[in-house]
Amino acid sequence: METGNPRDAGTAGPERPAEETAAAAATGTAAESSAGPVTGSAAGPVAATEAVEPVVPSGAPVPPGGEPKWIALPPGLLKVRRLMLVVWLGLLTLAAGLVPGLLAGPGWAAFALLPLALLVWGWVMLERNWRSWRYAERSDDLLISRGVLWRRETVVPYGRMQLVEVTSGPLERHFGLASVQLHTAAAATDATIPGLVPEEAERLRDRLTELGEARSAGL
Amino acid sequence: MTADPASGAVRERRPVIERRLHPVTPFRRAWAPVAVVIGWALHDPDQAQRQLTRLTTTTLLVGLGVLIPAAALYGFLTWWFTHFAVTDSELRIRTGLLFRRTAHIRLERIQAVDVTQPLLARVAGVSKLRLDVIGTEKKDELAFLGADDARALRAELLARAAGFAPETAHEVGEAPSRQLLRVPPGVLALSLLLTGATWGWLLAAVVALPLLWTVTHSLWTLLAAAVPMIGAAGASTVGRFVTEYDWTLGESPDGLRIDHGLLDRAHETVPPGRVQTVRIVEPLLWRRRGWVRVELDVAGSSNSLLLPVAPREIAESVVARVLPGVGVPSHAELSRPPRRARWCVPVWWRGYGLAVTGTVFAARHGLLTRTVALVPHAKVQSVRLAQGPWKRARGVADVHVDTGADKSVTARLRDADEAAGLLRAQAERSRTGRRDARPDRWMA
Numbered sequence: 001m002e003t004g005n006p007r008d009a010g011t012a013g014p015e016r017p018a019e020e021t022a023a024a025a026a027t028g029t030a031a032e033s034s035a036g037p038v039t040g041s042a043a044g045p046v047a048a049t050e051a052v053e054p055v056v057p058s059g060a061p062v063p064p065g066g067e068p069k070w071i072a073l074p075p076g077l078l079k080v081r082r083l084m085l086v087v088w089l090g091l092l093t094l095a096a097g098l099v100p101g102l103l104a105g106p107g108w109a110a111f112a113l114l115p116l117a118l119l120v121w122g123w124v125m126l127e128r129n130w131r132s133w134r135y136a137e138r139s140d141d142l143l144i145s146r147g148v149l150w151r152r153e154t155v156v157p158y159g160r161m162q163l164v165e166v167t168s169g170p171l172e173r174h175f176g177l178a179s180v181q182l183h184t185a186a187a188a189t190d191a192t193i194p195g196l197v198p199e200e201a202e203r204l205r206d207r208l209t210e211l212g213e214a215r216s217a218g219l
Numbered sequence: 220m221t222a223d224p225a226s227g228a229v230r231e232r233r234p235v236i237e238r239r240l241h242p243v244t245p246f247r248r249a250w251a252p253v254a255v256v257i258g259w260a261l262h263d264p265d266q267a268q269r270q271l272t273r274l275t276t277t278t279l280l281v282g283l284g285v286l287i288p289a290a291a292l293y294g295f296l297t298w299w300f301t302h303f304a305v306t307d308s309e310l311r312i313r314t315g316l317l318f319r320r321t322a323h324i325r326l327e328r329i330q331a332v333d334v335t336q337p338l339l340a341r342v343a344g345v346s347k348l349r350l351d352v353i354g355t356e357k358k359d360e361l362a363f364l365g366a367d368d369a370r371a372l373r374a375e376l377l378a379r380a381a382g383f384a385p386e387t388a389h390e391v392g393e394a395p396s397r398q399l400l401r402v403p404p405g406v407l408a409l410s411l412l413l414t415g416a417t418w419g420w421l422l423a424a425v426v427a428l429p430l431l432w433t434v435t436h437s438l439w440t441l442l443a444a445a446v447p448m449i450g451a452a453g454a455s456t457v458g459r460f461v462t463e464y465d466w467t468l469g470e471s472p473d474g475l476r477i478d479h480g481l482l483d484r485a486h487e488t489v490p491p492g493r494v495q496t497v498r499i500v501e502p503l504l505w506r507r508r509g510w511v512r513v514e515l516d517v518a519g520s521s522n523s524l525l526l527p528v529a530p531r532e533i534a535e536s537v538v539a540r541v542l543p544g545v546g547v548p549s550h551a552e553l554s555r556p557p558r559r560a561r562w563c564v565p566v567w568w569r570g571y572g573l574a575v576t577g578t579v580f581a582a583r584h585g586l587l588t589r590t591v592a593l594v595p596h597a598k599v600q601s602v603r604l605a606q607g608p609w610k611r612a613r614g615v616a617d618v619h620v621d622t623g624a625d626k627s628v629t630a631r632l633r634d635a636d637e638a639a640g641l642l643r644a645q646a647e648r649s650r651t652g653r654r655d656a657r658p659d660r661w662m663a
Contacts, residue, residue: 140646140647140650141646141650149607149608149611150605150606150607150608151604151605151606151607151611151616152603152604152605152606153603153604153605153639153642154601154602154603154604155601155602155603155642155643155645155646156600156601157599157601157646157649157650159650160599160600160601160649184600184601184621184623185353185518185600185622185623186600186601186621186622186623186624186625186627187625188601188603188619188621188625188627189600189601189603189621190603191601215650
């Protein structure tokens, strides 16, 4: 699970050869290879146009700045999410153990194993999900990539931003977190970066606003 | 959109003339109470009849004596308190009796201007003027204006929006329009007969109604099933025929002109550079004749039809006018997903296709009704790549391209590496595609 994870270095991680990616994808080792930059690594020229037909005149120029510099989320978000998981599933485990255990006999307390298993599974999953979140500020656009099983990658050119929003709910505030959301004229744009340190969120907001102004364009 | 100091200064220079709507306006909601009563009577006939028998002449008279003046007063007051004014940069609408509402609409942000004439309004010689701007839920419309006033106002608004000098804007008059295409009624009727929906409803009626009769032998059940079916079939054929009748497409310096309608006439104007996406729809039964329908998306506007039916070559030349410098890729030019995509979407994967040219992102979907959606690179707001576990196992991914009209165009089931490259390249293209876009004020 940790193998293909690029964020520890803070950069884009090892470039996988295209064959390997394709092979991994084709053989269906979906879940395990997923945390890796299966799609993220192919930022270079689409050498892998081994696709069936002479596809698309996508000359795929190397984007300015080359390989994006990925930034991972600080650990705060993981902590909060795990805390919430432990609180809720811990309560559920207690309830699932105590209620049948007291009412129907001690054997029935085994029901508590179910939420407990869920808790353990969720504990692991939350980390994988948290690790999958990353963003990169390139010279002209913002990249946000996330998701382990359901991978999503969004590119928003700075010039298209209509509004940058920094939100922080009571829980998030207590743990010193804030999220940045970008709005474009298209409502389908789902560009949110959760769980940032407030300073980073503000820096990002200011920088995005500044860049957005500089490159602004209408609809 | 509040009045900024600049427009305040302008106001001092030239007094803003506030105008009222046409005096027939108060009557436009006169049918509403009648409709409510009829609706209630239809919905619950027994109750309605009982109430009617209890109604004596005196209560009727008293009721009418109170209701009619009250309604008339309300209508008059709403009309009296609604004003509009055109300033150098804005259209201001001031309305509301108890809750005042003032809308300032910036003219260079207009996405489309529609002048519509419902049937009764045609009889009365008035029309409705509606402005489409982005981000408003409530559409600001001026209903009603005298028919000539509405045309003059539209011309003035467009002239100001185009960036003509404020002093001359109200004298510029209507920009000359050149007719591009007119759809003959016969072709329109035939095209509607050849759509799947018509035959689908007919088939459903032929199969379901006798079946229902043999099962229930109840006339009411039959009627309850038949009426919605006939209604749907009627809406998809007769209704569309009536709205799309005499479809005329024109071109003027102010943008596209679309005039249509048999009973209700509508005149739409889409200024240049406002079109976000164009879709070319090709139903199965039209293919032999080489006909297509062309739809378009404009941000903040609900009209989406550009051409109800036209031969493909003509439609392509029209698209080239709507999106300058854009050629429609032929079906051969659209590349299909790789063969392994059939595990994600059996059979229908063949309908997907993608082509990226220097100016547009074109994606096709549908096997029976083929739809090619075109997005100019300059109109792309964001690009997204999505890949679920099943798709990852097959090494394919979807690329979504979002536009300002709140519509996304999706290239489905592309090879994963190709999709990743496409994501980056498309972001780059949409950034650079913006550079040579025309300004909002297209004459400036």
